[in-house]
Amino acid sequence: MEDLVTNLPNLVSLTDGQWTMGSLILMVSYGAHFAFIIYFIMTSLQLAPRYRVVAVLSAVVMASAGMSLLREWSMWSDTFEFVAATGLWEPATGGQTFSNAYRYGNWTITVPLLLIQLPIALGLARGQLHKRSLRMIVPALLMIWTGLYGQFGEANDFAQLNIWGVISSLFFFWLIFEVWGVVKLGKTETPADLKPWAGNLFWYFLVTWGIYPIAYALPQLGQDGNVVVAQQLLFSIADISTKLIYGVILSRFCLRRSAIEGYEPAVLALDTTGAGSSMASRVE
Numbered sequence: 001m002e003d004l005v006t007n008l009p010n011l012v013s014l015t016d017g018q019w020t021m022g023s024l025i026l027m028v029s030y031g032a033h034f035a036f037i038i039y040f041i042m043t044s045l046q047l048a049p050r051y052r053v054v055a056v057l058s059a060v061v062m063a064s065a066g067m068s069l070l071r072e073w074s075m076w077s078d079t080f081e082f083v084a085a086t087g088l089w090e091p092a093t094g095g096q097t098f099s100n101a102y103r104y105g106n107w108t109i110t111v112p113l114l115l116i117q118l119p120i121a122l123g124l125a126r127g128q129l130h131k132r133s134l135r136m137i138v139p140a141l142l143m144i145w146t147g148l149y150g151q152f153g154e155a156n157d158f159a160q161l162n163i164w165g166v167i168s169s170l171f172f173f174w175l176i177f178e179v180w181g182v183v184k185l186g187k188t189e190t191p192a193d194l195k196p197w198a199g200n201l202f203w204y205f206l207v208t209w210g211i212y213p214i215a216y217a218l219p220q221l222g223q224d225g226n227v228v229v230a231q232q233l234l235f236s237i238a239d240i241s242t243k244l245i246y247g248v249i250l251s252r253f254c255l256r257r258s259a260i261e262g263y264e265p266a267v268l269a270l271d272t273t274g275a276g277s278s279m280a281s282r283v284e
Contacts, residue, residue: 008155008219009079009098009228010091018225019080019089022232026073029236033066036244043251048263051254054117058247061110065243068106069236075099103235104148110243111144112137118179121250122186122198123257132185136178143171147216154219165216172213179205191260197253204249211238 014022037059044055078096080089091097115136119129150164183202190198215234221227258266 006152006155006157007097007099007101008223008231009076011155012091012223012225012228013086014080014089014225014228016082016087016089018229019082022229023073023076025229025232025236026069026076029239030066030069030073032240032244033062033069036247037062037066040247040251043255046258046265046269047251047254048258048261048266050123051121051258054121054254055247055251057113057117058243058251061113061243061247064110065106065239068102069239071102072098075102100151100231100235101148103239104144104151107144108141111140114243114246115140115179117247117250118201119182119186121254121257122182123189124182124186128185132178132182136175136182139171139174139178143168143175146171147212151216154216155223158220161217161220165213168216169213172209176206176209191257193260194253194257197249197256201249201253204246205242208238208241208246211241 040055040059040062044052044059047055075096075098079092079098081092082088083090112133116133118136119132124132146164147168150161150168153160153162153164180202183198187195187198211234215231215238218227218231218234255266255269259270
């Protein structure tokens with residue numbers, strides 16, 4: 001419990017605006033993830049069988065992340081109590097504590113699923129799919145677990161925060177290298193019309209996953225309510241970008257790929273002219 005208390009939100013007071021904004025950020029985050037479960041389930045029905053699991057895994061990620069963020073929102077609500085005398089939301093004494101550690105626990109579940117989606121969408125052969133997935137998952141988990149330990153220093157031990165942050169970043173660079181290898185290999189199996197999508201996926205991955213280290217290091221800019229809310233905002237933007245929007249991009253990629261390969265439900269889903277299956281040879 002002592003480690004949980006050392007997370008910054010348990011040590012600062014929030015104005016009414018800051019508390020409301022933090023609560024709203026977390027509510028929108030879990031609501032968005034829950035809302036897209038149905039989207040990915042329905043999208044999976046339009047994909048060729050070999051790509052269908054991409055959308056199914058996105059639905060699983062939405063459910064897992066949504067439950068985790070709902071837990072975060074509940075902790076946020078229970079951690080602070082309004083003190084009329086000061087007009088501030090103060091950390092509750094002897095009650096619930098808030099911790100970003102639960103995010104890391106959820107990332108341990110969802111990040112491997114997100115990484116597995118990539119080689120499946122890019123059409124890697126089974127042997128390469130398994131090998132490349134493992135090569136991405138190992139540095140990803142090491143990145144998460146070292147970051148988990150380091151983030152307990154965000155309130156009173158910046159040496160711990162920074163040392164383990166650097167170690168976590170080394171694993172992040174290893175992960176980026178492995179992702180680039182998957183994308184490079186996948187481009188050779190990707191239809192010509194979709195090759196730009198494959199290349200852009202890597203840059204999207206790099207930019208959106210790069211938000212997490214910024215949120216991790218943010219408490220060093222100040223130990224106050226603005227930093228607490230800004231950190232939750234960055235974490236939530238990163239979660240929505242790397243899970244929800246990433247899932248939509250991969251699903252649309254797989255839909256176009258399915259259509260190019262002649263899968264009728266995908267052709268019909270992309271047909272806006274009423275020409276039906278005759279679009280198969282022309283869909284992009």
